[in-house]
Amino acid sequence: MTSLYTLTDLSKGYTRGKESITIFEELTMTIPEGDFMAIMGPSGSGKTTLLNLLGGIDRPTSGSVECQGVRVDKLSEGKLAKWRSQNVGFIFQFYNLMPTLTAAQNVELPLLLTGLSGKQRKERVATALDIVGLADRKGHRPRQLSGGQQQRVAIARAIVADPKVLLCDEPTGDLDRKSADEILETLQLLNTDLGKTIVMVTHDPSAAKYARRELHLDKGRFVEQVQEPAQ
């Protein structure tokens, strides 16, 4: 498989007062296109930090993050914003929907950054909501939806602009088991049927089972565990 991401000697740390804290050091890895990878590890192991670096919402202390030939860590803020809009779909633990917008308006947000016409945007939003099974809830606002439904709207928002990669930060962390399974099945479907590369941070082993492979991050090092998809 072609690699989507290449991380080379990636280090991330920060300082708190006079104390320097290293999250990980000289991490080198590749993420192939079409992968569904679960990143696991204890709290503070740097799982979310790694996800932030992949998504270009944080910068490494040293090393490089390359995505299909683009040095993400070197892009200016403006170019980085554009790169994110074209390449990355984010799914957050707490959904991060805009409370005053309807489901359809939330899903439409990334398309406002494209040159699509209103009609084209409407069609794309309808398709995305259809994929996540919420076509009949397009006029509902987030507070009128269950947690699982809100996360599905967030997934629709993440895929509507057809990004290469979906970065999921504890996507089922705020959901009950049944809703969590539905979300994970949807993510699996997006990976197998639509070929989306998915990187998912989770501390839930049963969630990680849905991924093609698990990577355990501990003390700044990866321990890879390859597995078969759950379904």
Added chain:
Amino acid sequence: MFKQTSAITLMNLRSLPQRAGMSLATVLSIALVVGVLLGFLAMANGFQKTIDGTGSEDVAVILRGGSQFELNSVLSADQFRIIETAPGIAADADGQPLVSAELYVVVDGIKKDLGTEANLPMRGVGLQAPSLRGQFELTAGRMFEPGSNEIIVGEAVLDAFEGFALNQTIRLGTNDWQVVGLFSTGGTVFESELWADIGVVQNLYQRGSSLQSIRARLTSPDAITELEAFADNDPRINELDIFNEQEFYASQSGTLTTVINAVGWPLAIIMAIGAFAGAWNAMYSSVDARMREIATLRAIGFSGGAAAMGTLIESLVLAAVGGLLGAVGTYLLFNGASASTLGSGFTQVVFAFAVTGDSILAGMIMAVMIGFLGGIVPAIRSAYVPLLTVHRSE
């Protein structure tokens, strides 16, 4: 950029109900600032308008030298007779010079709104007086009879003071007066006066044959120089001050209008600083409440500039709503409302508050400035919301 900004602005405005208290406080404080400013400007404009409409440039007002106000001036009947023969003075159809001897005394009136006593000017005049006021019109009743205790009453007095209805008898000081007519002078200061026969006023107020002012219709505005030269060179009359009537009133209004403006603007500006702090606080809270939303939008790819513009536009909208509320409120409450204040002669001048387009514009500019200054720093802050805020739980 436009689509991004309008999407963010729409979201911000839709989320206002979630911050209703703070937003409403901002709107009301700005409304109050604009209301106070417009109130003062309406007062200054209304007073100025009344004074500016008073006087014509071809009427000369003659006072004793150095007296400045009619109330301070004393002139003799001899001086009046000499002035009648002066050059540059127009004559009526019968060839009589258009000159009016006038006596100006102060009486107590009861104000309708407060029920308190206030100084009212009573002008003793001859029958020539109306012909020296271009817009004089008897709107009801008739002119007073010379030699009688009859008065005609300016319409502004009728509106603002008790007891001056037509045919009513009113006691002023120790004398009873019969109201026989009402007059208008097109909204000028003279409408705040009572007019009676000069002979009767001289007698009742024990002024002998003295006068306080002389008004003379000039053949042209420039003829005032001939009149001045005559007064300067005639040894029979002591030093006189001769004014163009229009300039006479304009100069007297200047001080009060300046005072009104000098109080109004600083007060409005001090209040504006308070409102600015309120707007700033409200917008900071607005950005604070939406940190995660803003960070999420920026993570999706929205620009920091669009986030800033959205915040700034929200602030400007709140300010504009406040400004409009203040302007509409002031207009409804004050525009055309009658008020009276001490004029130059220590007597009441009745005038109407005038909320003008220029004042409203000034108020709206002030409101928008408050919105801009209150919103700019929070807007910049929203452009730099840390992207990692996306992971916040709330």
